[in-house]
Amino acid sequence: MPKSRKRIYCLLLLSFLLGIGLLIRFLPHEPLKQRFPYSVAVYDEQQNLLRLTTAKDQKYRLWTPLEQLSPQLVEAVLFQEDEWFYYHFGVNPYGLLRGATQTYLLGGTPQGGSTITMQLARILWDIDSRKISGKIEQILRAIQLELQYSKHDILEAYFNFAPYGRNVEGAGTASLIYFNKANKNLNLAEAMILAILPKxxxxxxxxxxNQLNPQLFNARNKLYQRWITEHPQDRQWQSHFTLNYPLRSLEKLPFFAPHFTDQVLQYYADSDAIQNGQIVTSLNSGLQRLVERISRRYLAQQKHYGVTNMAVLVVDNRTMQIKTLIGSGDYFNTQISGQINGTLAKRSYGSTLKPFIYGLAFDQGLAHPKTILKDLPTNFADYQPEIMKVISSGR
Incomplete structure (x- = not known):
């Protein structure tokens, strides 16, 4: 084949590939944030967590902007997983070659050589990258991601969709669950735990x-030893890496003020007003605990009178904000229908109207404080009101 024809074919091929690339780049595509559903975190007025829900796919997943993540966590992940992240096109040929050599030629510990972008592609398209066909798809999808999204978007999505154990996804979610703090407030040892977990x-x-898994403890400390060769100033935190940080389990997540949080979640169920899955409420947790203790004591004292349930609502009369809400004596007691919110239940006003009726009667001169009212059966057309004791006293 003449050289001129080869050049033409090469130019046509390059033009075709360039056209495909431009098509992928500029075709409409949804933001990565919209790929998955999210949890909702409900907080009190002091930013204490009241409840964290699961998303519709039963995952704990909150969206945390990249700017609100710990800079040390971001740097540690790039240091460990993908030092060339900002320079490659989604695939690191050297990393792939090294991983293939280690896995298939030398028979060592399997290494995938995946970049951050490739790992995100595996998550988004649920790719089985252990197969050769899966690895090829993963590479192509990674290139697609690089063409469609910025490095910022890819890194942000990775940190929000990466697995962190059981049904926990996302670094922001993991820091809230395991350490009960915002990701940006993690110390170096905590950040490195989260840097290791997705592996x-x-x-x-x-x-x-209650204690770190020994494998996780050792892996974190090995990463730290590598880290201080590049960041010698962080030797000052060496004592933190002797500590065995307990990680809060999912079973110990707070489930506080249940009737109140139920009401809040129902109110915001179809709302777009929730920012990154977070709702900050007016509830005062300290006052809520105090009123709960008083309520339990009162029910215990009144039990022999047959009192088994109660509801309490405390409102700041200046702002009309709810500060305390107790919907029943025991949320989990089915015998008293404990999950029904008594502060919302419709019921007869009964004697609660009497002070207002008496007040109107006084204002209109129909009665005075010493007026004696007849306690006799009375009919109003077809309606005959009754009192609890049924028997009239005659006046």
Whole structure:
């Protein structure tokens, strides 16, 4: 084949590939944030967590903007997983070659050589990258991501969709669940725990996390030893890496002021006003605990009178904001229909109207404080009111 014809074919091929690339780049595509549903975190007025729900797919997943993540966590992940992230096109050929050599030629510990973008592609399209066909798809999808999204968007999505054990996804979600703090407030040791977790989330996280899994403890400390060769100033935090940080288990997540949080979640169920899955309420947790203790004591004292249930609502009369809400004596007691919110239940006003009726009667001169009212059966057309004791006293 003449050289001129080869050049033409090469130019046609390059033009075709360039056209495909431009088509992928500029065709409409949804924001990565919209790929999955999200949890909702409800907080009190002091930003204490009241409840964290699961998303519609039963995952704990909150969206945390990249700017609100710990800079040390972001740097540690790039340091460990993908040092060339900002320079490659989604695939690191050297990393792939090294991983293939280690896995298939030398028979060592399997290494995928995946970049951050490739890992995100595997998550988004649920790719089985252990197969050669899956690895090829993963590479192509990674290139697609690089063409369609910025490096910022890709890195942000990775940190929000990466697995962190059991049904926890996202670094922001993991820091809230495991450490009960915002991701940006993590110390270096905590950040490195989260940097390690996605490598083996189901192996590192156990149901009882009173102490770090020994494998996770050792992996975190190995990463730290590598880290201080590049960041010698962080030797000052060496004592933190001797500590065995407990991770809060999912079973110990707060379920506080249940009737109140139910009401809030129902109100915001179809609302677009929730920012990144967070709702900050007016509830005062300290006052809520105090009123709960008083309520339990009152029910215990009144039990022999047959009192088994009660509801309490405390409102700031200046702002009309709810500060305390107790919907029943026991949310989990089915015998008293404990999950029904008594502060919302419709019921007869009964004697609660009497002070207002008496007040109107006084204002209109129909009665005075010493007026004696007849306690006799009375009919109003077809209506005959009755009182609880049924028997009239005659006046």
């Amino acid at each position: 083996n989330p189901n192996g590192y996280i156990q149901q009882n996390n």
